[in-house]
Amino acid sequence: MDPNRPPTDFETRVFEATRLIPAGKVTTYRELALFLECNSAQAIGQALKRNPFAPQVPCHRVVKTDLSLGGFHGQTEGPWLAKKRKLLTEEGVAFSENGTVNPEFCHRFKGSK
DNA sequence: AGATTGACTAACC
DNA sequence: AGGTTAGCCAATC
Numbered sequence: 001m002d003p004n005r006p007p008t009d010f011e012t013r014v015f016e017a018t019r020l021i022p023a024g025k026v027t028t029y030r031e032l033a034l035f036l037e038c039n040s041a042q043a044i045g046q047a048l049k050r051n052p053f054a055p056q057v058p059c060h061r062v063v064k065t066d067l068s069l070g071g072f073h074g075q076t077e078g079p080w081l082a083k084k085r086k087l088l089t090e091e092g093v094a095f096s097e098n099g100t101v102n103p104e105f106c107h108r109f110k111g112s113k
Numbered sequence: 114a115g116a117t118t119g120a121c122t123a124a125c126c
Numbered sequence: 127a128g129g130t131t132a133g134c135c136a137a138t139c
Binding site for chain 1: 133134135136137138
């Protein structure tokens, strides 16, 4: 592992897209994958996981397609996940009782209409 | 250079 | 409804 390696082009694209997510909204790995013209949401997750850049890149606003939280800082559950949930809540994102994000908070990259 | 892994998804059984 | 399989793609071993 080279934690100090420079970000790859792909990762850079992922970060930029992630930065576009406004506070109080979330997006899915799938949306990011489509936006980056990549058919693998997994690759998106990989990029985010290896770059726990904090609020600079709001990776906490990225959730799974079924609107469950997904992971955070390399773990799919645990204290970091609780943190992720809390961050979103503070930003105004509401959760359903099953722990998923309310779909109304789902951001889509529609820039061009 | 080849095989494995992973913050995923959808399709199957 | 819940577990398994298969596809996906970049990073890592």
